[in-house]
Amino acid sequence: MIELRTPAEIEAMKPAGLFVAEVLRVTSAAAKVGVNLLELDRIAHDLIRKAGAVSSYIDYHPSFGASPFGKVICTSVNDAVLHGLPHDYRLRDGDLLSLDFAAAVDGWVADSAVSFIVGSPRAADPRLIDTTRRALDAAIAVAHPGNRIGDLSAAIAAVAHAEGYSINTDFGGHGVGRTMHGDPHVPNDGRAGRGYPLRPGLVIAIEPWFLETTDKIVTDADGWTLRSADGSRGAHSEHTIAITDGDPIVLTARD
Template sequence: MNNGCMIDLRTPGELDAMRPAGRFVASVLEATRAASVPGANLLEIDALAHRMITAARAESCYIDYHPSFGASPFGKVICTSVNDAVLHGLPHDYRLAKGDLLSLDFAAKVDGWVSDSAVSFVVGGDESPQDHALIATVEEALARGIAAAQPGGRLGDISAAIGEVAHAAGYSVNLQFGGHGVGTEMHGDPHVPNDGRAGRGFPLRPGLVIAIEPWLMVGTDEIYTDDDGWTLRSADGSRTAHVEHTVAITPDGPLVLTARG
């Protein structure tokens, strides 16, 4: 049962064709992270990503993106979420300060195939113990979620693995936004919640490609939308972090298409 969802399974040849998009998305996140130093403007980071898209003859998944929850087309090519912003951070005229907690989320299409990935880090490199714990938790949740993406398993195995890490570290989990299917479009079925029960949900079959994306907030599981109509912030103003990889299920286990480094 897929409850009416349209879920595509990719052939080995199609998975090979998706690899360039994954490599490109990884390269843009590496470049924009390196450029995210104290004093850098969020609009400069967006412009760098835009130049890389143009040079690669890729397509932005964000600039014309206008889902029901967005106030208008996004208009930029990368999400830059700072401190209490956790998702969909709209780049604006803001200069990063040492100690800011920044999440970069980027998706692009190369030769008709999409990849999507995100990273969180502290600008300038100095992490408070709280920031270190938060980032370490979302990264561990992502690693555990990927490890659970095994052929023959269920989607709930991934959700349960993520949620287990979050709850063990003392965080609550928001289920309004989560991972998703990836293919010729950025968002597709199935939805991948960041908490759930193992052994439940859609079967994990070879050829399934999903974005796995844990995100957490220090003091709450509630969010609100900023006046810009896009940026989602923690309801209590606490710090946030978000990480993501595009992952293919293969007969040999999970394949991370957006691996960096």
């Protein structure tokens, strides 16, 4: 069921957005060469505890997950692009790291993701990361009443295809509110003018993610981490936004 939020409810969601943005800022800054992924999870866990927030991940057990996630942040490295389960791995120079984090504050959830290079980048990595960011910006730019979900999807796809990337549509954006995942689904490819109409009060997470040379993914033995089928790298950008009568509100803005 798709729920529309009142202006007062959107205002009440802002602390969650600010908190999620702050956790990603702090964990991104901590992600240096030699830092263990489990340490990033510990940092995020400590921030949740201090803020009195609630993790959206630790007990999360959807049909595609092998077990409850058990950690509070997703840490996807190199050819891993989504749902990276933190484990005993120390970051190396040149790693492409994607952090995805969602939490609830006062019962309202926000969800966001960022990708970046640890240390010195490979030549192809900045373009891949920048493409996900520009695709996210393109979708947000058309997130206005009167447009449709398909307009967001088409905007994302246009940016990806212009750079030669193919698109997997198994996982994409989604509604956000009292829970992390809700309707509507926001695919990263689609036809403009199609799908659910954007209305004031709709709160969604938009999350373009692309792989360097494939659109096929495989699941790790941990039952969670999704990797490219050919070993090529992936990147992921995500914001939670609220549709209004005017410009959309980016609830998880990190600026």
